[in-house]
Amino acid sequence: MAENIRLMQGNEAVAEGAMIGGLRFFGGYPITPSTEIAEILARRLPKVGGKFIQMEDEIASVAAIIGASLTGSKSMTATSGPGFSLMVEGIGYAYMAEVPTVIVNVQRGGPSTGLPTKVSQSDTMQARWGTHGDYIAIVLAPQSVRETLDLTVRAMNLAEVYRTPVTLLTDEVLGHMREKVTIPEEGELEIINRQKPDVPASWYKHFEITPNFKSPMASFGDGYRFHVTGLTHDEEGFPTNKSVEILAKLTKLRNKIMRYLDDICQIETDGMEDAHVAVYAYGIVARAARQAVQMARARRMKVGQIRPITIWPSHDKKYREIFSSKNLEAVIVAELNQGQLVYEVQRLVPKHVEVISLNRFDSELITPAQILNKIKEVR
Amino acid sequence: MSMTSHPKPDKTGASHTDSESIDRYEIRLSGSGGQGLILAGVMLAEAVATVDGKNCVQTQSYGPEARGGASRADVVISSGEIYYPKPMQLDLLLALSQEACDNYYRDLKENGLLIVDSHLVTQVPTTRWIGIPFSQLARHEIGNTMVANVISLGAICAISGVVSEAGLIEVVKRRAPRGTEEKNLAALQLGLTEGKKAKDRIRS
Numbered sequence: 001m002a003e004n005i006r007l008m009q010g011n012e013a014v015a016e017g018a019m020i021g022g023l024r025f026f027g028g029y030p031i032t033p034s035t036e037i038a039e040i041l042a043r044r045l046p047k048v049g050g051k052f053i054q055m056e057d058e059i060a061s062v063a064a065i066i067g068a069s070l071t072g073s074k075s076m077t078a079t080s081g082p083g084f085s086l087m088v089e090g091i092g093y094a095y096m097a098e099v100p101t102v103i104v105n106v107q108r109g110g111p112s113t114g115l116p117t118k119v120s121q122s123d124t125m126q127a128r129w130g131t132h133g134d135y136i137a138i139v140l141a142p143q144s145v146r147e148t149l150d151l152t153v154r155a156m157n158l159a160e161v162y163r164t165p166v167t168l169l170t171d172e173v174l175g176h177m178r179e180k181v182t183i184p185e186e187g188e189l190e191i192i193n194r195q196k197p198d199v200p201a202s203w204y205k206h207f208e209i210t211p212n213f214k215s216p217m218a219s220f221g222d223g224y225r226f227h228v229t230g231l232t233h234d235e236e237g238f239p240t241n242k243s244v245e246i247l248a249k250l251t252k253l254r255n256k257i258m259r260y261l262d263d264i265c266q267i268e269t270d271g272m273e274d275a276h277v278a279v280y281a282y283g284i285v286a287r288a289a290r291q292a293v294q295m296a297r298a299r300r301m302k303v304g305q306i307r308p309i310t311i312w313p314s315h316d317k318k319y320r321e322i323f324s325s326k327n328l329e330a331v332i333v334a335e336l337n338q339g340q341l342v343y344e345v346q347r348l349v350p351k352h353v354e355v356i357s358l359n360r361f362d363s364e365l366i367t368p369a370q371i372l373n374k375i376k377e378v379r
Numbered sequence: 380m381s382m383t384s385h386p387k388p389d390k391t392g393a394s395h396t397d398s399e400s401i402d403r404y405e406i407r408l409s410g411s412g413g414q415g416l417i418l419a420g421v422m423l424a425e426a427v428a429t430v431d432g433k434n435c436v437q438t439q440s441y442g443p444e445a446r447g448g449a450s451r452a453d454v455v456i457s458s459g460e461i462y463y464p465k466p467m468q469l470d471l472l473l474a475l476s477q478e479a480c481d482n483y484y485r486d487l488k489e490n491g492l493l494i495v496d497s498h499l500v501t502q503v504p505t506t507r508w509i510g511i512p513f514s515q516l517a518r519h520e521i522g523n524t525m526v527a528n529v530i531s532l533g534a535i536c537a538i539s540g541v542v543s544e545a546g547l548i549e550v551v552k553r554r555a556p557r558g559t560e561e562k563n564l565a566a567l568q569l570g571l572t573e574g575k576k577a578k579d580r581i582r583s
Contacts, residue, residue, distance in 0.1 A: 007425040007435070177464055178421060178437040180428035284464070291462040368463050 004183040010174040011036035013145045017152025024050040024073035027064030032116040033172040034106035037078040058083035062090030069099045072219030078104035091165045092131030093230045100159035104168045106175040118363035119172040122337040127167045128312045136257045139167045139312040141283040145179040157192040174284045205235040213256035265315035268307040272325045275304030277378050281334040282308045292371035323349045330354040330378045334366050404541050405466035409451040410475030415528035420452025426546030436464040509577045526566035533570020538578050
């Protein structure tokens, strides 16, 4: 068997993907069930000239990756719910200051310190709305170990392209389960680096508002002068109270993501052409959904599957098209929480389509049988 | 690297009559914390994934249970894609403690294969089971109770055929702590022999 086939844990796949994607800085604070990511990167980063720092807490961790990214290093942190709660302030700062960063949240049961060793998807809404202020989050949710690797690379790419924090949302089961993985060959995955300025230093504006809303980014130390603040700022980064500049900045922050939904949003669908019922599930639950859909089809039931891979932002137009599938009567939304993304589905389905929530929050996975039973109830 | 061919799980263990679980084989290794069952699960999965070349997912019960109480590792094997990563109905349950046997027997499918440590599990809830005194064999034949997990892997290989002997040998070599390779390989061989004997007992 080829050398590149391995039995790999989900958390290992985050570290592997990070190394492939060109990570050079990790600042973090260990927390179950994410700790393996930090452990592995602590060993691997120094070998490529990267830096690993264990910070004093999660607030400092997110601050450290913002600082490191401003010097030009691709930067990441990894945590779980309680740590993510502390990080949301810094994530808002990274968004406002347009600093590429990747935050991995290996979800466990909440609220508060909750269930350190148990699976959950209850940070789905926090990943979207955690920080204050109007904010467009990019959040990716893998379903397998290999996809965890791929989406770690993709999270880094998106952060670099859109100069924004990107959250990779996994969970305890995915983080700890081991699965057969083919490690991608060198060059197999696209690696994107941030666009650097090509203008003289005196012309450079760190937050320039360009026609495509993408502004090249100099690093501290490159010889370009710029100011970084969380206060609403002008194109050079200095705080402003001028309504024209405020409007321009906040509109840019929104447009630089919302104008590129086709690039950012990945949604997988299967069997929707003739489906009467669709199962909508993301992350690890999508595996149970897939199994249940197979079982249902074996019983000649017309059931389709919808799997958001990019769970935020929502590509409303694409979802409306999917939910308009001509025979569709009901959508079952399966989540390991008390109902979070279900509201997004309710918002986007045609009036005649029923939305049914299937929730589990007792620390166990939703089983294929549970989903199949729900499908039978609908029919 | 050569692919070792090995028989499909036979009727002793796996019933592949259920249309929903064709080509899906689910194993649970269970017992008490400290018996090395998680490591055994990882070794089994690694042999299947990296040597036999099949798809494989290994999950574990993780938490307070891992500290002395019941402990378990689950392995799902398929030559096709594995959707749901955890067992739905076990094809094979290994129980190295009475508590594990009591807790997980109900997860075994009808005609599923129950393998117990015949010294530690005295109350077996069915007439269809295979008993091998793994812990006693480890102590008396190998001289180390820690290798009961590897003996049981050998037995699972011989009885179910779901993992190849070559795969287990390679992974035991790879994973055994330095200096214990020989003991672990001897334990694996012992498990294979005991497994074959147990299987012959069923046939006759």
